[in-house]
Amino acid sequence: MLSALIFDVDGTLAETEDLHRRAFNRAFAALGLTWRWDAALYADLLTVMGGKERLAHYIETRRPDEAAALHALAPEIHARKTAAYSDLVTEGGLPLRPGIGRLIGEARAAGIRLAVATTTSRPNVERLLAANFPPGAEPFDVIAAGDEADRKKPAPDVFLLALAGLGIPASEAVAFEDSAAGISSARAAGLPVLATRSRYTDSHRLDGAFSAVSDLGEPGQPHRHIAGLEWPGGVVDLAGLIRWHEALDDQGTAFQAMGTSR
Structure with missing residues (x-):
């Protein structure tokens, strides 16, 4: 689940x-x-x-x-x-990347919990969220920030902190990352990863992500597919994530859509 x-x-x-x-x-x-x-x-x-x-x-x-x-x-x-x-x-201002606000809204409406796992400090996270969500509407149940982890990415510590805060096993979550170090960190914590390219990680290989795309996409503004799982209409949505997750085998080994990006 x-x-x-x-x-x-x-x-x-x-x-x-x-x-x-x-x-x-x-x-x-x-x-x-x-x-x-x-x-x-x-x-x-x-x-x-x-x-x-x-x-x-x-x-x-x-x-x-x-x-x-x-x-x-x-x-x-x-x-x-x-x-x-x-x-x-x-x-x-600092707007969210394409598709982020939409997917967060879909998750909240469906009762899917949300967490942050980042190497940046908590004040930076809080400032970004304050700029994009109304007071009292901050959507994340757990924030695991860099200063709270013993080791930075690519070590898995910050993702393990997020999972501990959520109180769930890695098999019940999907991670979103933009860098090679971040993908390695999430995978080391046992998480499948959906990767998006960003300005400063455009040259990174995104090996280990089950899907790699330019961004999450919006209806009418599709993303560019890079590798792995392709998304209908160029939009990553919650329904598609749930379908992919349900297709995993009982041991969670069927990351069958894993892609390699150069």
């Missing part, structure tokens, strides 16, 4: 990554640091999961001569970055 959907945040619920990059740059400027992260550099840094970890990696690899001082400054940099991200969301 399909009883829950578990979503990554950055690149999956919304195209947040460039706002994170701009927020880091605002924090650097506010502290008088002269370096800036452009889109190409940030794409490379995204191979490190988690903002704090990404910043530490940058310091170690790109600023080794200043590493001691910069590591001491890192907590303030990240705190300012989190505040700047909130400001950027407020200033310009």
Whole structure:
């Protein structure tokens, strides 16, 4: 029985990554640091999961001569970055990706529970949700955020936290991800994965997802199929997810629609 959907945040619920990059740059400027992260550099840094970890990696690899001082400054940099991200969301809004709001609505109407499993921090998740859902209408039953997990993706920890919060086995849920590390994380937790490409993961292989698409699609605005299970009309909907899930064998080994994407 399909009883829950578990979503990554950055690149999956919304195209947040460039706002994170701009927020880091605002924090650097506010502290008088002269370096800036452009889109190409940030794409490379995204191979490190988690903002704090990404910043530490940058310091170690790109600023080794200043590493001691910069590591001491890192907590303030990240705190300012989190505040700047909130400001950027407020200033310009941050819409959900195609199909996300529709599928969330279908799930809520059907009594399917919803969770978040993300490497980003809880304040960033809460700000994104506040920008897209009315007060008191936040749809997620469980939020498992990066600072609450012992290990970041591709380790399974954050998905295991989400499953524990939901109180269900992995066999009753489907995960939604946009990156190779995220897919590996969800699969390691025992979850089947539906993958969507995002701006900063366009070059990622999406191996291990039972379906890979450009986005979830909307009626009249179909997604682009990439690999694995194809969706009628180019739209991922709850009825289709339930049909696919019901087709799994008793051991959950029939991820027969697994695709490979280059």
